[in-house]
Amino acid sequence: MDEVLQERLSEIIEWLPDGVYVADGQGFTLLVNSAYEALSGTHRQNLIGKHMAELIETGYINQSVTLLILESRQPMSLIQTLKSGKEVIVTGNPVFDKSGNIRFIVTSVRDITSLNHVTAELEKVRGLSALNKHQYHFNVNGNGTSVIMESRHMKAIVEKVKQIALYPTSVLLSGPSGVGKEVIANLIHELSARSQKPFVKVNCAAIPEALLESELFGYEPGSFTGARREGKVGLFELADGGTILLDEIGEMPLSIQVKLLRVLQDLEIFRVGGVKSRKVDIRVISATNQDLRALVEQRKFREDLYYRLQVVEFHIPPLSERPEDVDALIDYYFHFYCTRYRIEKRLREDTRTVLCQYNWPGNVRELKNLMENLIVSVPSLVIDPDHLPFHVQSKPSQHRVLTIKQQLEKYERRIVAETLNNYSSIRKAAEVLGLDHSTLVKKLKRWDISTESRFRR
Incomplete structure (x- = not known):
């Protein structure tokens, strides 16, 4: 650049409030103003004469709008992270000579660190606000729990739970595995007058049949070989005053079903080996992923017990039937x-x-x-x-098979995305991948992969 022109340009950019960075047509630094020095925390003497690629390699910047403009010959903007940790938006413009060659590139630099922080916090607040619209929050044993709902069916279930929770009536929860039956059971207990009392959960399918009776009802001292001398308190007694959840109730053996029916009818239990009844005040919630009516017809489940358990029934459908909740x-x-x-x-x-x-x-x-x-x-x-x-x-309904080319591109895209995540600049990632910088930039544009968030530190 002509010395007189360079001096006049240097005087002009010193008056600008934004940082200004000027490079020549080969990508070497010519000028920076005081605002850029203050923004970057770097003296101009450490920059002038340096090539932009060198500044990337040394970690001073993570990517260069100057180099991109030298390739595209078009004005361009991007988000850049300086070595100081500040995030800036840089906008570069090429200046051409009479022959159409790029004479130099003038870039304006503006600090957006605070703006990005405020934007991120705002997005987080908006996200939390949107989340809160879809959930009913409550506490169980001091732990926060949420029922996430958007579908009419789940909203209706929660409203009905609020209505019946105060009454000690038995509740049956039915629905496929994994739909959230235990969450609804937690909600019933928490909204009841028993919320400060024990909530005992039993998986009837996880306890061997030989042990299930003694686990549920307890046993007296010396009632069988291997029994504790002092006997054992059963789970029903532990739940006294509170709630007991009998999960997988359809797996309960018929011999135990008879004794459970007695508990529901008389609110008293007999320990194994005992002759004296013990009163219990409990609410029974049962849950199953089976069709209990069908089990009754097959004589695998007692009909009288079924109607005792099913005073109030909630059927929780699978996610495939309530896509609004997904x-x-x-x-x-x-x-x-x-x-x-x-x-x-x-x-x-x-x-x-x-x-x-x-x-x-x-x-x-x-x-x-x-x-x-x-x-x-x-x-x-x-x-x-x-x-x-x-x-x-x-x-399942799709039978389209990807071509070899499509499968290779899909695999290539994943490798590129992972490499970008591991390196601090597109240029470094391109070098590791064995690609030209411009080739990688074109691929990212074609795949609509944003690099903006990948290089923020």
Whole structure:
């Protein structure tokens, strides 16, 4: 650059409030103003004469708008992270000579660190506000629990629970595994007058038949070989004054069903080996993923016990029958695990679409586990559809087979995304991948992969 022109330009940019950075047509630094020095915390003497690629390699900046403009010959803006840790928006413009060659590139630099922080906090507040619209929050034993709901069916269940919770009547919860029957049981107990009393949970399928009776009703000293000298208090006695949840009630043996019926009728129990009854004040909630009516017809479940348990029944349908809840559950558990593990990630909209179209055979339990998996195992800050398990990506109704080229591109895209997440600049990632910088930039544009959040530190 002509010395007179350079001196005049230097005087002009000193008056500008924004940082200004000027490079020549080869990418070497010519001028910076005082505002840029203050913004970057670096003296101009350490920059003038340096090539932009060198500044990237030394970690001073994470990417260069100057180099991108030298390739595209078009004005361009991007978010840049300086070595000082500040985030800036840089807007570069090429200046051409009479022959059409780039003479120099003038870039304005504005600090957006505070703006980004405020924006992130605002988005977080908006997200939490949206989440709160879909949940009913309550406490069980000091632990916060939420019923996530958007569908009419689940809202109706919660309203009915509020209505019947105060009464000590028996409740039967039915529905497939993983739909959240235990969450509803927790809600019933918490909203009842027994909320400060014990809430005992029993999985009838997990206890061997030979032990189930003594576990439920307890036993007297010396009632059988191996029994404790002092005897044992049963789970019904432990739940006295509170609530007992009998999960997988359909697995309960007929011999135990008879004794459970007596408890429900007389509110008293007999310990194994005992002759004296003991009064208990309990509310019984039972849960099953089986059709108890069918079990009654097959004589595998007592009819009189069924009607004792089913005074009030709640049927909780699978997620496939309440798709309105899926989106709310995805938001809730994705945010929950981001907060738990202190990781900031986001779901792309097309990823969310795939998740909402999946039929979730494992119901809420499967959805919850997948959200945790995505947070802890995907290296990228942005969850793409390719990060989802294959069985989630593929609808049963779809029979389209990807071509070899499509499959290779899909695999290539995942490798590129993971590499970008591990390196501080596009140029460094391109070098590791063995690609030209411009080639990688074109691929990112074609795949609509944003690099803005990947290089924030």
